[in-house]
Amino acid sequence: MQERLQKILARAGIASRRKAEELIREGKVTVDGIVVTEMGIRVNPDTQKIEYDGRPVVFPEKKVYILLHKPTGFLSTVHDPQGRPIITDLLPDIKERIYPVGRLDLTTEGALLLTNDGELAQEILHPSREVNKTYVARVKGRPSPKKLAALSKGIDLDGRKTWPAELTVLENEKQATTIKIVIHEGRKRQVRKMFEAVGHPVLQLTRVAYGQLELGELKPGKYRFLSPRDIKMIFRK
Ligand code: URA
Numbered sequence: 001m002q003e004r005l006q007k008i009l010a011r012a013g014i015a016s017r018r019k020a021e022e023l024i025r026e027g028k029v030t031v032d033g034i035v036v037t038e039m040g041i042r043v044n045p046d047t048q049k050i051e052y053d054g055r056p057v058v059f060p061e062k063k064v065y066i067l068l069h070k071p072t073g074f075l076s077t078v079h080d081p082q083g084r085p086i087i088t089d090l091l092p093d094i095k096e097r098i099y100p101v102g103r104l105d106l107t108t109e110g111a112l113l114l115t116n117d118g119e120l121a122q123e124i125l126h127p128s129r130e131v132n133k134t135y136v137a138r139v140k141g142r143p144s145p146k147k148l149a150a151l152s153k154g155i156d157l158d159g160r161k162t163w164p165a166e167l168t169v170l171e172n173e174k175q176a177t178t179i180k181i182v183i184h185e186g187r188k189r190q191v192r193k194m195f196e197a198v199g200h201p202v203l204q205l206t207r208v209a210y211g212q213l214e215l216g217e218l219k220p221g222k223y224r225f226l227s228p229r230d231i232k233m234i235f236r237k
Contacts, residue, residue: 001044001046002042002043002044003042003043003044003045004040004041004042004043005020005024005029005031005036005040005041005042005043005050006020006021006024006039007020008043008045008050008057009023009024009029009050009052009057011059012057012058012059012060013060014052014057021039023052024036024037024038024039025037025039028052028053029050029051029052030049030050030051031043031048031049031050032048032049033049033051045057045059061096061097061116062096063115063116063117064094064096064098064114064115064116064117064225065113065114065115065117065120065225065226065230065231066091066094066098066113066114066115066223066224066225066226067111067112067113067213067215067218067223067224067226067230068087068090068091068111068112068113068114068222068223069109069110069111069112069215069218069219069220069221069222069223070087070090070104070108070109070110070111070112070220071090071109071220071221072106072107072108072109072220073085073106073107074086074087074089074090074106075087075106076100076102076103076104076105076112077100077103078097078098078099078100087100087112087114090221090223091114091223094114096116097116098114098115098116099114099115099116099118099121100112100113100114101113101114101115101120101121101124101125102124102125102186104207105189105192105205107205108205108206108207109205109206109207109220110135110205110206110207110208110215111207111208111209111210111213111214111215112207113210113226113234114223120231124210124234124235125186127184127185129235130184131184131210131211131234131235132182132183132184132209132210132211132237133182133183133184133186133207133209133210134180134181134182134207134208134209135180135181135182135183135191135205135206135207135208136170136178136179136180136181136205136206136208137178137179137180137181137191137195137202137204137205137206138176138177138178138179138202138203138204138205139176139177139178139179139195139200139201139202139203140175140176140200140201140202140203141175141176141177141199141200142172142175142177143177143179143195143198143199143200147198147199147200148167148169148179150198151165151167151181151194151195151198152164152165152166152167155194155197155198156197157187157190157193157194157197158187158193162183162185162187162190162194163183163184163185165181165182165183165194166180166181166182167179167180167181167182168180168181176203177200180208181194191205192205210234211233211234211235211236211237212233212234212236212237213226213230213231213233213234
């Protein structure tokens with residue numbers, strides 16, 4: 001689509017529109033290799049080569065923030081050489097190069113954030129931010145109060161003690177228990193390993209929230225864009 005040259009320069013973050021007009025007037029901008037000093041010229045940035053001070057004018061990618069309900073059976077990756085189902089298969093309309101913030105196991109479902117904002121992703125994953133992740137785990141058998149207390153206090157896992165966790169029993173069945181568990185660490189297969197360590201393997205695992213940002217009514221395989229307020233909820237305790 002054609003746009004005024006000064007507007008394109010402004011959109012690329014080179015200068016304000018007024019300042020961009022000056023740069024054009026000063027002969028610092030070329031289109032397809034030719035200096036343009038005429039004001040108001042319309043250019044198509046997708047097909048024409050625009051340069052400022054001899055360097056190509058590029059557009060910073062729009063930042064996108066997505067909450068996906070990852071279903072089981074999808075890998076938390078954006079590329080799989082073996083061609084297995086991957087999360088980006090569920091987001092065919094997203095053109096930006098988004099990445100998941102952390103991972104969920106193949107057989108785990110639930111809240112997965114995706115973004116092209118590397119800084120925010122790092123902040124969410126950084127241990128010092130202690131972003132809580134809430135999971136609902138259906139585990140085999142009926143863990144005793146003593147075992148639940150041990151998990152809550154911290155247990156030895158691969159030679160390192162886990163940080164305190166918050167556990168709430170949601171439902172007791174004859175041979176299974178549904179438990180809500182909140183942790184801020186993000187070790188590989190952590191929730192599964194924790195329950196395995198006390199003899200109650202996980203049968204089903206869903207991440208229901210990042211911080212105070214809840215999965216809510218989002219159905220498996222569906223996604224929604226996040227607002228700045230949603231992003232604040234991730235960091236809220
Ligand atoms: N803990 C697990 O065991 N698996 C996940 O996918 C996430 C947390």
